[in-house]
Amino acid sequence: MVRKPIKSFIILPLLIILTTATTGAVYAQNAEKIKLKHGSHREGKRTDAIMQKWRGNGLGQFIHWGLYAIPGGEWNGKQYNGAAEWIRSWNEMPKPAYDSLIYKFNPVNFNADQWAAIAKDMGARYVTITTKHHDGFCLWPSKYTSYTVANSPWKKDIMKPLVDAYDKAGIDVILYFSIMDWNHPGWRYDIKTRADSIAFEGFKKFTRNQLIELLTMYPKAKGLWFDGTWDKSWIKQAKFADELEAEMRKLRPGLIIGSRFRADEYGKRHFDSNNVLMGDYEQGWERKLPNTIADVHGNDWDCVMTIPENQWGYNKAWKGHIKTSTELIEMTAKAVSLGGNFVLNFGPKGDGSIRDQEKRLALEIGDWMKVNNEAIYNCGYSGLEKQDWGYSTKKTGIDKIYMVVFNIPVSGAYRVKLPAKTAIAKSYLLADQNQVLKVEEVHTNEYFVYANAANQRKPFVIVLETKKKERSGENNYDKAKT
Numbered sequence: 001m002v003r004k005p006i007k008s009f010i011i012l013p014l015l016i017i018l019t020t021a022t023t024g025a026v027y028a029q030n031a032e033k034i035k036l037k038h039g040s041h042r043e044g045k046r047t048d049a050i051m052q053k054w055r056g057n058g059l060g061q062f063i064h065w066g067l068y069a070i071p072g073g074e075w076n077g078k079q080y081n082g083a084a085e086w087i088r089s090w091n092e093m094p095k096p097a098y099d100s101l102i103y104k105f106n107p108v109n110f111n112a113d114q115w116a117a118i119a120k121d122m123g124a125r126y127v128t129i130t131t132k133h134h135d136g137f138c139l140w141p142s143k144y145t146s147y148t149v150a151n152s153p154w155k156k157d158i159m160k161p162l163v164d165a166y167d168k169a170g171i172d173v174i175l176y177f178s179i180m181d182w183n184h185p186g187w188r189y190d191i192k193t194r195a196d197s198i199a200f201e202g203f204k205k206f207t208r209n210q211l212i213e214l215l216t217m218y219p220k221a222k223g224l225w226f227d228g229t230w231d232k233s234w235i236k237q238a239k240f241a242d243e244l245e246a247e248m249r250k251l252r253p254g255l256i257i258g259s260r261f262r263a264d265e266y267g268k269r270h271f272d273s274n275n276v277l278m279g280d281y282e283q284g285w286e287r288k289l290p291n292t293i294a295d296v297h298g299n300d301w302d303c304v305m306t307i308p309e310n311q312w313g314y315n316k317a318w319k320g321h322i323k324t325s326t327e328l329i330e331m332t333a334k335a336v337s338l339g340g341n342f343v344l345n346f347g348p349k350g351d352g353s354i355r356d357q358e359k360r361l362a363l364e365i366g367d368w369m370k371v372n373n374e375a376i377y378n379c380g381y382s383g384l385e386k387q388d389w390g391y392s393t394k395k396t397g398i399d400k401i402y403m404v405v406f407n408i409p410v411s412g413a414y415r416v417k418l419p420a421k422t423a424i425a426k427s428y429l430l431a432d433q434n435q436v437l438k439v440e441e442v443h444t445n446e447y448f449v450y451a452n453a454a455n456q457r458k459p460f461v462i463v464l465e466t467k468k469k470e471r472s473g474e475n476n477y478d479k480a481k482t
């Protein structure tokens with residue numbers, strides 16, 4: 001059978017009809033916004049100075065510390081397979097034995113200034129610290145439960161010295177808080193009976209009291225990082241959580257709250273029923289990074305990452321692949337290139353000291369950051385097409401683009417595509433500004449930057465100073481018809 005070519009006069013009108021039909025549908029969808037009482041209260045990014053600072057942080061530190069650090073993933077000589085901070089939940093360790101770890105909490109080697117110094121040397125500009133993880137143990141002397149540091153042999157507040165030490169080091173503090181609380185008698189996974197409902201009402205009051213208490217005791221803290229909000233019981237509290245958020249924001253203007261706090265009245269989390277982000281930044285990037293700018297929907301976000309596969313609290317035996325500093329630096333650069341921050345987790349030991357591997361990685365990252373932080377701090381999405389050599393970032397408000405190189409091209413030529421009417425004024429290595437690099441325009445707005453990277457053992461940064469192009473269509477070779 002001879003196939004007849006399909007005539008373009010049939011295809012074209014069809015295509016036009018199809019495109020109008022689909023775009024029409026999208027517009028209709030956008031127009032039909034559901035009226036929400038407890039959805040997002042803002043569209044687009046926050047524009048205030050506090051959020052601007054957060055956005056420009058680039059690199060952060062996460063601290064998971066609590067009673068789980070004492071067993072360190074091991075009970076009765078048996079190594080537990082899951083995340084160390086979850087050991088209480090799978091009957092690997094009997095609950096009474098876990099709960100009585102409070103009588104063993106005596107971190108004699110805890111030194112808040114040392115922790116802050118490690119973060120500072122790494123180049124972190126904010127820290128998120130677990131005030132209370134799922135087990136319910138409070139690192140601050142909460143008035144509302146006896147399950148706190150105050151009743152441990154240590155007796156003293158842990159949060160106060162930490163907030164003060166990090167603040168003194170110029171590192172912003174964010175308070176991690178788990179809504180789910182395995183220690184509180186009123187906590188429920190769902191609310192099915194009247195008794196559940198009564199119990200959970202008590203739990204809600206307790207949660208509110210603890211949050212107001214934290215914000216009052218540690219006014220230097222810049223925000224809250226919520227966790228343990230995925231259970232039906234909490235998802236059903238749209239009104240309560242919305243009002244509590246408003247109360248906290250009123251108490252502390254400028255407070256930063258992520259998207260993992262509350263659900264809307266239809267039970268939608270992170271993004272409300274109109275697909276608008278809830279909270280100030282997206283908290284969904286957990287041990288994974290977006291791949292393209294489209295993935296982040298124009299929102300602020302941060303990625304939280306573990307050094308081994310999935311261990312947040314201290315685990316004696318790190319199994320599987322342990323990330324190298326180069327990998328972690330690459331993740332930092334990738335995060336910043338897509339408009340986010342990268343937050344690296346540390347799990348201090350039960351005695352308060354930080355494991356050597358973590359200290360070493362922090363130092364290695366810090367060595368790199370000392371030379372290259374200009375490409376990370378106050379930088380974001382460059383708008384340039386992604387190239388094989390690595391990630392590009394752009395300084396906010398300045399005509400500088402940073403090429404953070406992870407894959408060295410054998411040819412020595414680094415391809416760059418600039419937006420229309422932009423040209424490269426100058427290019428050099430960030431580590432050595434005297435090394436001016438040769439730049440060649442190979443097509444309109446498409447360049448090769450030449451760098452000899454024979455001696456580079458670590459990722460490095462090429463700076464592009466850009467300027468307005470004097471004349472457009474300078475390149476006659478583009479004028480030929482094809």
Ligand code: JFZ
Pocket residue numbers: 064083085086227228284286304312
């Ligand atoms: C939670 C905790 O359960 C865990 O112990 C740790 O504190 C971590 C930072 O947060 O774990 C999660 C929560 C959400 C996702 C994955 C792990 N998620 O959205 O993919």
